Amino acid sequence: MSTIPSRFQQMPDPPADPIFGLKALFNQDERPHKLDLTAGVYKDEAGRTPAMDSVAAAQQHLVAAEQTKDxxxxxxxxxxxxxxxxxxxxxxxxxxxxxxxxxxxxxxxxxxxxxxxxxxxxxxxxxxxxxxxxxxxxxxxxxxxxxxxxxxxxxxxxxxxxxxxxxxxxxxxxxxxxxxxxxxxxxxxxxxxxxxxxxxxxxxxxxxxxxxxxxxxxxxxxxxxxxxxxxxxxxxxxxxxxxxxxxxxxxxxxxxxxxxxxxxxxxxxxxxxxxxxxxxxxxxxxxxxxxxxxxxDDERRSAWTAELDAIRGRLNSTRGAIGAAFAERGLDAVAGIDDGRGMFHVADLTPEQVKVLREDHAVYMLSSGRFNVAALLPDGVAQLADAVAAL
Ligand SMILES: Cc1ncc(COP(=O)(O)O)c(C=O)c1O
CATH class of the missing domain: 3.40.640.10 (Type I PLP-dependent aspartate aminotransferase-like (Major domain))
Known part of the structure; x- marks a missing residue:
């Protein structure tokens, strides 16, 4: 291998991606109770991100009938x-x-x-x-x-x-x-x-x-x-x-x-x-x-619609649960979470507080306070609220 330096020798390292960089840090964390609220990925009641049933069925059908890779x-x-x-x-x-x-x-x-x-x-x-x-x-x-x-x-x-x-x-x-x-x-x-x-x-x-x-x-x-x-x-x-x-x-x-x-x-x-x-x-x-x-396909579409309705239902009920857990602890860091929609909410936390959550409580969110509602199961909701209460 040549010892002549490459064109990257003088270049500073680029900053880590604000989302996937944190996810990489999370993956290295060995604490068993760690909580990943970084990337916008939906998790079901069991904390998994499985392929939707309607999607898996359509895939099976398509792959079985596939004729070409043109x-x-x-x-x-x-x-x-x-x-x-x-x-x-x-x-x-x-x-x-x-x-x-x-x-x-x-x-x-x-x-x-x-x-x-x-x-x-x-x-x-x-x-x-x-x-x-x-x-x-x-x-x-x-x-x-x-x-x-x-x-x-x-x-x-x-x-x-x-x-x-x-x-x-x-x-x-x-x-x-x-x-x-x-x-x-x-x-x-x-x-x-x-x-x-x-x-x-x-x-x-x-x-x-x-x-x-x-x-x-x-x-x-x-x-x-x-x-x-x-x-x-x-x-x-x-x-x-x-x-x-x-x-x-x-x-x-x-x-x-x-x-x-x-x-x-x-x-x-x-x-x-x-x-x-x-x-x-x-x-x-x-x-x-x-x-x-x-x-x-009407039948496949209704199956997908039902799965999408269930995802939306879980997102909205999790928002309610987070709001209630914070209110029970007298915290107002997630004001308005019930009115929001989709995967994210921005907690009213400073970047320093977010760092403490990560380092002391193994709770990972973006430095802006953005966290993924969809990644929280009931235990996680309590863990997040307790960690914020301890700040
Ligand atoms: C606002 C917004 N736009 C676009 C995207 C892009 O998604 P993808 O590249 O996975 O299709 C995302 C993904 O998180 C997003 O949050």
Missing amino acids: YLPIAGDASYCESVGDLVLPGGPAGSWFHTPSGTAALALATRLVASAGATRVWLPAPTWPNHAPIVASAGLEVATYPYGTRPEGRVEAITEALAQVRREDIVLFHLCCHNPTGSDLSAAEWEQVAGFVSDRGLTVLLDAAYIGFADRPEVDRLPVAVLADAAPELYVSTSFSKNFGLYRERVGALHIGISDAAERRRAFATASSITRTIWSNPPWLGAAIVDLILR
Whole structure:
């Protein structure tokens, strides 16, 4: 092996990922009572993340019937894209969904796509998912932020005041539902207000729809997509089936390119194809085929819907249990948890307190105080509340 130093010799180590870096620390922790509330992964009553039954059955069927390992087209499986459109934006323009290997990839594609057409800046809510800013930056775009806060009071006023500075060529990102990390979403009336603002100013919107079906039924969660599709001259929607189909490791997602002029939409699509051709080239098949089969088959779809309803039910009842456990101990660090939706809540804790929770109590959460509600079983709820009470 050569002893000449490599090009990385002078380079500082990059920072650990704020979520998966902590998960790695958790994996090294040998304390038996350790509690992992870091990454957004759903756990059932037994603390496991099994494949959903409807997903496992669809997979078995597809694998048994599989005839080829030929490539999918660059823009992906057309049948899958049509099913995604029917789920997220029924009645939307045909041929407007691009198959991506995950929601992360859909966001990466959206940002590179708008950058290729002259965008220079993306507005993100503060706080937001820790991966948004790195995705925007890696597309060569500048990050700007608008206040979102952890509580709904005064939120829309603060958002619209900040977004008054948006330039016509900027992009504004919103979370569709189950806002990560706060769990606090815009109401239907607030979406109408935001849409009015978007329409008046002709803003381009990127909607991150990673949790459809986790706040409410998909038919309800998707409603703001149509509202924004009417309001925004250019709408991008990134979606993911990591959470609502539990297909995390299969990497299944899609990007909606909502441009009303058909020729411009085709040009944007062709540009998206050129971009992805140099990265993943063609998307993987199995996860997308599972989603497509389930969404098209009434029986499979009802089975999946029932499983999704049960997940949502457990998320909401766990929120109630956490709120009650904190109240019993006279703690107000999780105020508003009952009103939130989805996997996350931000506890009112300092980064130092979060560090003490990790070091002294083996409770792992993000330094922002974000913790994964879905990872808590009854014992864990008590452990978390006791640990916070001991701070
Ligand atoms: C807000 C948000 N967007 C996008 C994603 C991307 O998910 P995936 O890349 O697994 O599809 C996540 C995952 O945690 C998320 O929380």
